[in-house]
Amino acid sequence: EKQIPSQPHWAFCYIMIHKVSRSFSLVIQQLPVELRDAVCIFYLVLRALDTVEDDTSVATEVKVPILMSFHRHVYDREWHFSCGTKDYKVLMDQFHHVSTAFLELGKHYKEAIEDITMRMGAGMAKFIYKEVETIDDYDEYCHYVAGLVGLGLSKLFFISGREDSVSDSLCNSMGLFLQKTNIIRDYLEDINEVPKCRMFWPRQIWNKYVNKLEDLKYEENSVKAVQCLNEMVTNALAHVEDCLTYMSTLRDPAIFRFCAIPQVMAIGTLAKCYNNIEVFKGVVKMRRGLTAKVIDHTRAMADVYGCCPCCHGGYPSRIPIWKPALDHVTDVRKKDGTSS
Numbered sequence: 001e002k003q004i005p006s007q008p009h010w011a012f013c014y015i016m017i018h019k020v021s022r023s024f025s026l027v028i029q030q031l032p033v034e035l036r037d038a039v040c041i042f043y044l045v046l047r048a049l050d051t052v053e054d055d056t057s058v059a060t061e062v063k064v065p066i067l068m069s070f071h072r073h074v075y076d077r078e079w080h081f082s083c084g085t086k087d088y089k090v091l092m093d094q095f096h097h098v099s100t101a102f103l104e105l106g107k108h109y110k111e112a113i114e115d116i117t118m119r120m121g122a123g124m125a126k127f128i129y130k131e132v133e134t135i136d137d138y139d140e141y142c143h144y145v146a147g148l149v150g151l152g153l154s155k156l157f158f159i160s161g162r163e164d165s166v167s168d169s170l171c172n173s174m175g176l177f178l179q180k181t182n183i184i185r186d187y188l189e190d191i192n193e194v195p196k197c198r199m200f201w202p203r204q205i206w207n208k209y210v211n212k213l214e215d216l217k218y219e220e221n222s223v224k225a226v227q228c229l230n231e232m233v234t235n236a237l238a239h240v241e242d243c244l245t246y247m248s249t250l251r252d253p254a255i256f257r258f259c260a261i262p263q264v265m266a267i268g269t270l271a272k273c274y275n276n277i278e279v280f281k282g283v284v285k286m287r288r289g290l291t292a293k294v295i296d297h298t299r300a301m302a303d304v305y306g307c308c309p310c311c312h313g314g315y316p317s318r319i320p321i322w323k324p325a326l327d328h329v330t331d332v333r334k335k336d337g338t339s340s
């Protein structure tokens with residue numbers, strides 16, 4: 001008789017993660033099998049939560065209760081909430097497949113994913129009512145939507161027995177670096193969002209250059225816009241040293257690759273954004289297929305050097321790709337007289 005796939009919900013999950021995020025789908029495939037399923041579900045649960053947050057057509061009084069109770073809905077096979085567009089809408093409409101797969105995970109994995117989902121939902125709800133004014137607000141918002149992902153991933157690595165636990169501060173920095181890079185790169189897409197524009201750049205930075213955040217996109221302000229952009233990039237670069245320290249604690253080569261590749265892509269994106277007026281004209285994206293190339297290159301370097309940095313054999317000059325970026329940060333700090 002027709003061979004019915006025994007695990008249709010897992011097929012759905014791996015197909016969906018490939019559709020909603022090619023880059024994270026590729027790096028998640030790098031993980032050891034028992035971590036891969038937990039991280040795949042962790043991604044899809046949070047992506048669904050974020051799709052609710054991002055949908056500016058959902059009324060606040062409807063959105064906030066969903067964000068606050070999302071961590072409980074993952075246990076309810078019947079629950080779904082229709083929102084988002086294209087593949088994100090498919091994820092929302094078919095969310096019961098994610099719940100079914102979630103319930104098959106080990107107990108500790110489920111607890112970790114539920115805890116982060118609850119904390120992220122509450123943080124997102126708080127910022128529905130609160131604008132990002134100060135740099136502290138900016139760091140707090142990024143902690144909720146990305147720093148917590150770093151904490152959760154480190155918990156999953158620890159539960160799998162493959163990594164020791166790492167300080168919350170270092171895990172948080174891994175997320176802040178990636179999220180701040182996204183916020184810088186997506187300025188124009190966010191400010192032009194309909195029906196309501198999305199603003200994440202902190203007033204404490206942009207109000208030194210313009211009166212309103214949207215003024216940065218107007219031609220006559222382009223010199224100030226690039227100065228403001230460069231300050232945002234320098235703010236993001238402050239997390240690089242913590243990210244390096246976090247990655248230097250990793251032991252498992254597959255986990256190292258999973259963590260290092262998004263960081264390498266982000267540093268590339270920041271380099272493309274720095275001093276680049278195009279950020280205010282269109283989204284400055286990395287070339288399509290670049291993640292796959294970086295994955296091949298990282299594997300090739302491990303083969304060539306016979307080990308990878310996390311085996312503590314290390315490449316000859318331990319962190320070759322980071323050296324120029326670190327030197328730049330030090331130079332900028334010296335110029336600003338803020339060197340530590």
Ligand SMILES: O=C(O)CO[C@@H](C(=O)O)[C@@H](OCCCCCc1ccc2ccccc2c1)C(=O)NCCCCCc1ccc2ccccc2c1
Pocket residue numbers: 024039042043046047050054145146147149150153174175176178179182258259262
């Ligand atoms: O809507 C979009 O497409 C972009 O949404 C952005 C937004 O709305 O701000 C924004 O949504 C944030 C809320 C949902 C977070 C979903 C997520 C992302 C990556 C994961 C990676 C592995 C496991 C779980 C993950 C969960 C977004 O996707 N920003 C991209 C940066 C977030 C990076 C999170 C992160 C943190 C630490 C990490 C450490 C190691 C490896 C990957 C890491 C990944």
Ligand SMILES: [Mg+2]
Pocket residue numbers: 050051054
């Ligand atoms: Mg989003």
Ligand SMILES: [Mg+2]
Pocket residue numbers: 050053054145
């Ligand atoms: Mg969001």
